[in-house]
Amino acid sequence: MSALSSPLALSLGEPAGIGPDIVLAAWLRRQELRLPPFFVTGDPACLAARAKHLGLALDIVEADPHDAAATFAAALPVVPTGPTVTATPGRPDASSGPAAQAAIDAAVALVRNGQARAIVTNPIAKSVLYANGFPFPGHTEYLAHLCGTPAPRPVMMIWSPELAVIPATIHVPITDVPRLLTVELLVETGRIAAADLIRRFGIAAPRIAVCGLNPHAGEDGTIGREDEEITRPAVDALRALGIDARGPLPADTLFHAAARRTYDVVIGAYHDQVLAPVKTLAFDTGVNVTLGLPFVRTSPDHGTAFDIAGTGRANPSSLIEAIRLADRLAGADARADAAE
Ligand SMILES: NC(=O)C1=CN([C@@H]2O[C@H](COP(=O)(O)OP(=O)(O)OC[C@H]3O[C@@H](n4cnc5c(N)ncnc54)[C@H](O)[C@@H]3O)[C@@H](O)[C@H]2O)C=CC1
Numbered sequence: 001m002s003a004l005s006s007p008l009a010l011s012l013g014e015p016a017g018i019g020p021d022i023v024l025a026a027w028l029r030r031q032e033l034r035l036p037p038f039f040v041t042g043d044p045a046c047l048a049a050r051a052k053h054l055g056l057a058l059d060i061v062e063a064d065p066h067d068a069a070a071t072f073a074a075a076l077p078v079v080p081t082g083p084t085v086t087a088t089p090g091r092p093d094a095s096s097g098p099a100a101q102a103a104i105d106a107a108v109a110l111v112r113n114g115q116a117r118a119i120v121t122n123p124i125a126k127s128v129l130y131a132n133g134f135p136f137p138g139h140t141e142y143l144a145h146l147c148g149t150p151a152p153r154p155v156m157m158i159w160s161p162e163l164a165v166i167p168a169t170i171h172v173p174i175t176d177v178p179r180l181l182t183v184e185l186l187v188e189t190g191r192i193a194a195a196d197l198i199r200r201f202g203i204a205a206p207r208i209a210v211c212g213l214n215p216h217a218g219e220d221g222t223i224g225r226e227d228e229e230i231t232r233p234a235v236d237a238l239r240a241l242g243i244d245a246r247g248p249l250p251a252d253t254l255f256h257a258a259a260r261r262t263y264d265v266v267i268g269a270y271h272d273q274v275l276a277p278v279k280t281l282a283f284d285t286g287v288n289v290t291l292g293l294p295f296v297r298t299s300p301d302h303g304t305a306f307d308i309a310g311t312g313r314a315n316p317s318s319l320i321e322a323i324r325l326a327d328r329l330a331g332a333d334a335r336a337d338a339a340e
């Protein structure tokens with residue numbers, strides 16, 4: 001089986017979250033939505049227990065990645081990864097972190113050896129993993145780590161038809177943002193974003209709006225110096241690289257409908273500056289994509305939603321969009337490889 005015809009690998013995520021619910025819901029709608037074949041990495045018994053809990057009738061089979069595409073039409077294929085899950089819906093326990101991490105590890109190993117064409121990760125609860133000694137802020141940095149040494153620099157993008165955004169700093173305390181926001185970080189983020197938007201998203205000349213840190217993007221340096229001393233030089237450096245970057249632009253006027261038509265992606269200074277707008281506009285269709293990796297990774301834009309796990313109220317739309325986007329990007333990646 002070639003990497004191009006391989007199924008997608010979906011890591012199960014936090015077993016007590018809504019990952020199992022939305023995976024089951026997506027598989028049940030595979031024909032109606034013409035979803036590409038996928039398999040799950042995780043504990044098959046956890047998925048079977050969630051299906052029973054939700055009253056869903058479906059076959060879940062342990063599968064080898066090679067057989068998963070053929071199995072997919074009739075049953076949900078699961079490539080088993082340990083350990084056995086003891087967590088229940090809404091109640092993570094000591095099995096949660098190791099199970100979530102093992103599922104990610106397996107999915108990455110399979111995409112790297114061509115047995116999966118891309119990976120789609122289900123949400124993990126960061127605090128649960130941290131309590132288990134996980135030293136990475138989230139999937140984004142862990143996936144880069146799994147790529148070996150030197151690890152590529154990963155860039156988080158939340159993509160939706162309405163708006164695409166990139167937080168330059170990601171899961172860091174807000175008090176650390178001014179120190180971590182550097183010209184080098186913004187330039188590298190913009191460079192990696194432009195390369196992936198061209199190669200995988202088919203945007204010939206991506207237009208990048210770079211958001212200021214301070215109110216009114218610093219008002220010419222009178223409301224904070226960062227936008228003149230960091231953001232503006234970074235935009236100038238990106239333009240010198242031939243990248244269509246603009247900024248620093250004020251965050252408060254960057255997300256209305258007319259403004260959104262003037263760019264392909266916003267690079268923001270920090271997480272909530274840009275994730276709040278995209279999750280407001282497109283919570284059900286937003287997809288988290290990691291740029292800069294040697295393989296395609298997408299994920300729903302939401303988290304583990306412990307409050308509704310196992311209730312049947314979890315909306316699978318964002319996962320479904322993540323599956324579709326992973327399929328599209330993997331196809332573009334393979335065509336770019338073939339052309340090189
Ligand atoms: N890619 C990932 O692994 C992500 C993981 N997280 C993690 O998720 C955990 C919970 O984070 P929260 O901030 O509470 O965000 P959350 O997205 O899990 O939940 C926020 C609210 O939205 C609702 N919601 C979320 N997804 C939904 C869906 N598919 N259908 C219907 N309602 C849905 C929840 O019920 C909750 O009321 C945290 O530990 C966080 O680290 C958060 C975002 C992404």
Ligand SMILES: NCC(=O)COP(=O)(O)O
Nearest residue numbers: 137138139140141288299
């Ligand atoms: N807020 C986005 C998020 O938490 C996803 O992080 P990651 O696990 O994809 O790095």
